[in-house]
Amino acid sequence: MTTRQTHLTTARQTPEVAPDAVYVTGWGVASPLGMGAADFSKAFVEERDALADVTAMFEEKLPADRAFAIPDFQVRDHLGRKGTRFFDRSTALALVACDQTLQDTGFAVTDENRGQVGLILGTTSGSVKSTSDFSRETITEDRPYLVNPVLFPNAVMNCAAGQAAIWYGLKGVNTTIAGGRMAGIAALRYASRSLRWGDADALLVGAVEEFSPHNAWLTHLPGGSAPAGEGAALFMLERGEALLASGRRPDAEIMAVASASADPADRPAFVEAFADCVRQALREAGVGPGDLWAVAPGSGPESAIETATLEAGLGGDTVRRLPVARLVGECHAAQGALQLAAVLAHHRQDAALDGRPALITSFTPEGGVGAAVVRGWQR
Template sequence: MSVTLAAGADPDTLVVSGWSAATPYGLGTRAFTEGVRALRDAVRAADGDADLGPYERAGRVPGFDVRTVLGRKGTRAMDRATGLAVATAGMLLEQAGPGLAQDAPEAVGMVLGTGHGSVQSIMDFTRDSLTGEKPFHVDPALFPNTVMNRAAGQSAIWHTLRGPNTTIAGGAPTGLLALNYAARLLRQRHCEAVLCGAVEEFSPERAWLEYRARTGGGHRQPAGPLGEGCALFLLEPLSRARAHGRAALASLLGARFIAFTDPERAGEAVARAVTEALKEADVRPEDVDLLVPSDSGGPLGAREDAALTGIFGEHRPPRLRLRRLVGDLGAASASVQLAAALTAGADRPVLVTSVDPDGQTGAVVLRTGDR
């Protein structure tokens, strides 16, 4: 996507000047864009001997193998979540053009969201310590995969990003939180550009944990199929994007996050977050052209939908619902929603919302392209 930059645009405006994704549609922006625009179902039944845990279908990145995609060097002990993040960062850096990280590596930061890190790695390492002849008879090369910031740290090392490196965990809104955190880093001049987004892997271990949490006592939300993926964005000031010949794919206009303790009041939290984000963005509800809600289903999703209906009334902008197409991507859900917003076309105000059963909600307002 390319747009003509307005001569009078504020050079300090933070813009998304590149993005990439690894999703159930495949690797890269083209596969994702084509899948979303066609509203194609990417949730599939198990192939071969794949273990989907309690689920019959899942939204897995097709054919993704860490060693095949990244090579054998340095990947022997790399977990799937880290592999997805490293691969997606590589695709984004290649798209951004030579010199983004090499010319001034300390100027480029990384903010990566995740749920728990690699659930499979955590559980495998713990099991080895319990079942081995001695607790310390474990593979030390696998230990780094058990810490939450493994994917962010390894992505930065792999691609020589020496700026601030941060890991964010906040449930379904994690991708929005990562974008907001990246914006704060830039506004405080801690770096000049940031790769930000979120990653989540599919594994039988994560599948069983999510299933038990959803169907056990205190039912929280529908136990629909899970998915996996990673979406990353290059966020930088408009002036820097221009100087390096990159187009402004979207401008960040406003963001708000609200916590709630009572699930019955989730709708009120969504409404407040959206209202305040629109106010910050100086965008009227009737000017919004597209809504990308979290589409979580069940009572929580109904409250989110009701809150949006209450705000937009008869305007009724179209709603792009991704979860039913790619599965529940956990912490990567909101980042993939943001990626979907970038496929909407130029010069459109877009609202992305997310709500999590643990009590977080967020809203981000973007204007795709630059006017």
């Protein structure tokens, strides 16, 4: 395995952009903490309480009265009424985050470039509520039609990615990655390779998860410690050559992404595989544990697995941990993308962190483990 030597910059220095490296050039969020990078950054750094009363959101019973949801979210408030009437919640959140990202980047999709601009979106299994509601109607509604065919696209797993491509005229790579809590890291890995291989010039990359009774109960039943949440976070990824040509300043560099799998039933072996993944990402990034300014774990400090992994992978758990789960809840597929947003939020607010790397970690109950190393700058 090759190790890339990295020269860490100090605060306010101009980033040293490498032509073949992959960079975040803008990002957007649709979250209870805020809409857009600026609002989310301020709220996350201030550690605002975003728990909301969700009792009026659905007719179905919920396991808790409060969640990290957006009760008053209406897609028409952000994208207008035309063409948005039948969007499911996942699609709506994803499109709003895409819109925020394009605005933050200042990226214009044109007839000249749209063929090389694509979207990589992580999910658990699409909109579970839409799929469940559509399936239920086949049993409860009157014959012969049974269901509303207009709603069928919402029951397809890649609905959000497809609708976003249509809405914004993206004709490049369009991929939906069903990875659960690993979806964000998996999307980063997929997108980084696609850019390096020349499959695209620019990619909107991220993940989405909606709040629904289905997801709320999924979060509650295993005895999860964090309330259910929802959100979408998207990032514009481009190769360094595009930044050098335009003179733009990046938000971050994707230094390394690593993933693996192990048997979660064998706790010691699983933790060691997770720690190996962390060490691999650090080696590929060319940084050591002492270079990290923070770790953004997917779960809270009560997670024995992630705590043990960080102690083993970093040679001790002394690196600052960002309270992602405490501030956004359990967002399943969107968790990894929101972890990256949390790191970049601090960079937006604190120039003293310029050029310093951070670690993002994630795992799934089924055995997936992943880690990413990014370094950011204020922009």
